[in-house]
Amino acid sequence: EIPKEISHLIELEELDLADNSFNGRLDMDIFNMSGLRVVSLTNNTLSGNLPPNMCSILPNIERFYMSFTNLVGTIPYSISKCSKLTILELSYNKLTGLIPNSLGYLTHLQYLNLGGNNLTSDLSLSFLTSLTNSRNFTVLDISLNPLNGMLPASMGNLSTYLRKFIANSCKIQGLIPNEVGNLSNLLFLDLSGNNLVGSIPTTIGNLRNLQRFNLSNNKLTGFVGDHICKLQRLGDIYLDQNRLSGSLPNCLGNITSLREIHLGSNKLSSNIPPSLGNLQDLVVLDLSSNNMVGLLPPEIGNLKAITKMDLSMNQFSNGIPREIGGLQNLAHLSLRHNKLQGSIPDSMRTM
Template sequence: MSSLEYLDLQSSELDDEIPDTIGDMGSLAYLDLFRKSTGSIPDTVGKMVLLSHLDLSQSTAGSIPDTVGKMVLLSHLDLSAINCRAPFQIQLGTWFLLKNSISLRIIFKLAPDFVACANDTLETLSLSDNQFNGSVPALIGFSSLRELHLDFNQLNGTLPESVGQLANLQSLDIASNSLQGTINEAHLFNLSQLSYLDLSSNSLTFNMSLECPPRLVLECNHLNCHNLELSGKIPEWIGGSLPNLIVLNLGSNRFSGVICPELCQLKNIQILDLSSNNILGVVPRCVGGFTAMTKKGSLVIAHNYSFTRCRYHKASLVEISDLSVLDLSDNNLSGKIPQGTQLQSFNIDSYKGNPALCGLPLLKKTATLVLAILAWLNANRCPSFYD
């Protein structure tokens, strides 16, 4: 079988041990052993120098040999959800990767030889859901990179400003790490093609003008800044310069002040989360103009506690007819929930914690919810002037 080029054993019932003789398949370019290995991967796998695709995902390997890191033609390596019983270190510097889908359960530093593997053809680098620790290295030399996913790791330190030199980057996800420091205009200024940015669940802050947007906003349609260290007013440019924005998550920060009127310009917004901040004022009437939310979108403005009491205007919210999620809980909203609208189709949890809000939510009544509805009405019956 020395001339075999393609081998897919993921659906086979063959013995799960990978034999040493697999290295004799010198012409093999594609090898898929999904869920097939329960023992150590033999060192001889490194002899398959023509291998461009290697899938060992969801395997239980005793160890992974260093020779895997010497496969210089690999364009796809999938070790996702692998359960390795021994620590190892792959020599990243020998890879010339076009795509990389790694999800290891191993702890080792990302930084030492990461830069050495840079080349100007690498387009996708996904190291999500690992246990990589250490700092994010300078990303110099990855001029063709379009996707960089480092989310759900244990990375710390600051995000290098060299990220801002990745002019072809379209997707950047560094969520759920322990990164600290400040994101400034140098990080974002040259990312004019960026459409997906997820910085959530880090200890990051922004150092940008409220009025002057970075270039990234021209194309960005997904911006997730949930659970950062952001404070002050919501930047005006988020609404005024994001014509393509579909998802905006600013929840669990320390934003204060009123919802800026510039957010009313988000005509394509489908998911908006402003929950768990210190926002005050009124729910803008223009929220009813977010007609893109009719595509089963979500509106979450919960747990702000500081909204002034305001009546619902007919033009506010009622035009949104096909929301899949609505959470207005734990604010100080007041007024009557409009009848005959989708707003009545959400259950009581969507409105709880608003003692001056009145009317009847939940058109879809069931026997198990009758007592809850009666209790709501008893505490939230509308005064006659709302009729």
């Protein structure tokens, strides 16, 4: 156990006991040192809950790290009294109950990670609205919690400094609000594994700094849309396992920063635009399980960096282009369940 005598260190400002094998019940009284600014107990096997008076015990706390520690119970509403908090890390515990709207009173908060708990919210996810008071937010992670709500339009009023918004596998329903396009400095948007419906809002094109875009495993319909092509810094795009239809935008080949394209398990029905051959740094191309048609363009032979290409379960016809043999880094190639004809090109023997 953590020795209670630590509380005698009344001048202590930073306490880091992370990544150990401390066990026993968490006794907040051992932190009864009013000068403590940083507490980290991440990755231990403690038990217990956060007491309602934790902010009285830690009035000057600025950074509080307590993930992977087996915490139970709720996040106390009185968390708002920890007014100096900039980082609150409570991920991968066993916390339950509502995410308190009082988090919105933490106006200095920059980093909030509540992922991997059993936290809930009301239908309007009102805690997101309360967090718009924190104007310095850079990272918000609420993933893997059964929130069962709908994204409010107010999410567009979150901090303009927000870099990462992670809310995968939260049972979020409804539409993606157009206001998401206001988060102009986002680098990472992950809303995968939810129950989102409707189309991808055209305002996504305003997120000009976006590097990773993940909406996979939802129920989205409509087209991929040319507005995606405004994301000129995009590295990874995950739109697989939805109900997207129509064609693959020709302009996708203009996003030369792309490393991975995941569009499998949709209802796309176009051919592969030859412009995809411009993506010379592309590592993964997955267009499997769609209704795509036409020839495999010889330009796919320009994808020299590619290691995985899955074009299976489509309606591609005619022959396999001999240029595919130039893909010397390819480790996984699937062309199964198509309408390809003719001979396998000799160029493939050198792959």
